Amino acid sequence: MNSIHDRLFDKLGEIPLFDVHTHMDASHISARGLHDVLLYHMVVSDLYSAGCPDGARLSEAPDEAEVTFRMERALPYLEYIQNTSCFWGVKIILSDLYGWEKPITKENWREIHGIIAAKYADPAWARQILRKANITRTCTELWRGSSGIADDLFQYSLEWAFFTRCQWGQFDTALLELEHAWGQDEPGAPLPVTVDRAALQLSKTIQSLDDVKAAVKHYCDRIPYEKVLSTASHLATDITYRQVTEAEMAQALRNRDHAGAQERDIYANYINELFLAEIEASGRNIVLQFSIGAEPLPYETGSKLRTETVYQLAELFSRHPRVKFSLFLASAHQNQAMCTLARELPNVSLAGYWWHNFFPSAIRRIMDERLDMVAANKQLGFFSDAYCADWAYAKSIMVKKQLAEVLAAKVEQGQFSEAEALSVARQILNETPQQLLGMEPGK
Numbered sequence: 001m002n003s004i005h006d007r008l009f010d011k012l013g014e015i016p017l018f019d020v021h022t023h024m025d026a027s028h029i030s031a032r033g034l035h036d037v038l039l040y041h042m043v044v045s046d047l048y049s050a051g052c053p054d055g056a057r058l059s060e061a062p063d064e065a066e067v068t069f070r071m072e073r074a075l076p077y078l079e080y081i082q083n084t085s086c087f088w089g090v091k092i093i094l095s096d097l098y099g100w101e102k103p104i105t106k107e108n109w110r111e112i113h114g115i116i117a118a119k120y121a122d123p124a125w126a127r128q129i130l131r132k133a134n135i136t137r138t139c140t141e142l143w144r145g146s147s148g149i150a151d152d153l154f155q156y157s158l159e160w161a162f163f164t165r166c167q168w169g170q171f172d173t174a175l176l177e178l179e180h181a182w183g184q185d186e187p188g189a190p191l192p193v194t195v196d197r198a199a200l201q202l203s204k205t206i207q208s209l210d211d212v213k214a215a216v217k218h219y220c221d222r223i224p225y226e227k228v229l230s231t232a233s234h235l236a237t238d239i240t241y242r243q244v245t246e247a248e249m250a251q252a253l254r255n256r257d258h259a260g261a262q263e264r265d266i267y268a269n270y271i272n273e274l275f276l277a278e279i280e281a282s283g284r285n286i287v288l289q290f291s292i293g294a295e296p297l298p299y300e301t302g303s304k305l306r307t308e309t310v311y312q313l314a315e316l317f318s319r320h321p322r323v324k325f326s327l328f329l330a331s332a333h334q335n336q337a338m339c340t341l342a343r344e345l346p347n348v349s350l351a352g353y354w355w356h357n358f359f360p361s362a363i364r365r366i367m368d369e370r371l372d373m374v375a376a377n378k379q380l381g382f383f384s385d386a387y388c389a390d391w392a393y394a395k396s397i398m399v400k401k402q403l404a405e406v407l408a409a410k411v412e413q414g415q416f417s418e419a420e421a422l423s424v425a426r427q428i429l430n431e432t433p434q435q436l437l438g439m440e441p442g443k
Helices: 004-012 034-038 041-049 064-080 085-098 109-120 125-133 142-148 173-182 209-221 246-254 261-282 307-319 332-344 360-373 389-412 418-437
Strands: 017-019 135-141 154-158 228-235 287-292 294-296 301-303 324-329 348-351
Touching: 004 389, 004 418, 017 389, 017 418, 034 064, 034 085, 034 109, 034 389, 041 064, 041 085, 064 109, 085 109, 085 125, 085 389, 125 135, 125 389, 135 142, 135 228, 135 389, 142 154, 173 209, 173 261, 209 246, 209 261, 246 261, 307 332, 324 332, 324 418, 332 348, 332 360, 360 389, 389 418
Parallel strands: 017 135, 135 154, 154 228, 228 287, 287 324, 324 348
Antiparallel strands: 294 301
8 A cells, every 4th residue: 555655745746736936938948958957057056066167057048069068077077966866856857758767978968968959849848848747837037938928838027136135245236236127128137146247238327316216216117017926036144134224325325336245235225125115105916026045156156044134034024014025945944933934924925945945855844844833825835946847847746755755744643634734735836826926827
């Protein structure tokens, strides 16, 4: 007879999933080749840590020369990352979707690269992958929608400006983010995690408080509320969150060329407060999604979240009770503290297992704590953060396996019946994304 875990896992597969945060692009939904699987940025981090000389992400649209160069430099380090759960995701994709069971070597990588590319050429393939995962709808960045050509699969989030994000070695990031958006007539792609200032071409620059206010109004006026369910941004733990005065902001602007941590915090707090006040005054039913608990390193980020930040954010969230905040957490050690905020602040919810938490042991711990502490209608149970359907598939398998294990333990100790466990799972995976975020089943 099947174990409780096996029965629950099978039943979880029957629940239509909503993937509430991805970076999938309507113009190339599934993997274009092996590089989109093996050089997904989370796997690149594994390879880089093992000695591969490349830590940067691939280009958005790499040509074959870039693919070949990066693949051949990565292959010698594959043997060292076989133990990681990211590589487990690679194996799930290659086995389940492409029937590939062999090790990847310098002699055969072009074979599986070609198999994936041939599947990608089939316009029905991406939808087959998502059906196999039972993902009924995904939410991706608005600019990746390619004029709505995959609206049967996608709903959208506005990921445009990050007013409370920090950049490696920079102190005026909030101003750069606002200037980047101020120079655009409609929302475009966000600045990258590690921005190259020398490459920025800003058409407008902020000189005064009036400029800040005009730029924030420009940003808020151009949010296409009819097209997006949410905004997506980041709350850096390096920032000290507090209310600042106009006099402080004016002085900090005058000191921009010599800005340090104090000015950084003033810029971020002032701009973010203007933004939140505008959203609250508008009365729009939009969810503000914020990632938290990951801070810049030279190529990607590391897990970092100060205890003080949690309560500074509690004050911020409570100051704007009509704004809905949903948090993506990358620091497992602060999950319990975040659960207390979700319990005590009606406008705060928690979503998935972000970046440095997307590892089975962390996922199980987070699930366990949230199921014990937070109402099911305050939990968004799955997001893949994937850049292609293949990785959304792999992560859906990984999450459902962990959820089955957590629920089985709760059944065995008498907390849930199996039916109750599945009811809870349906709530966080299917019902809450619809009720809280406004997601709709696929067409």
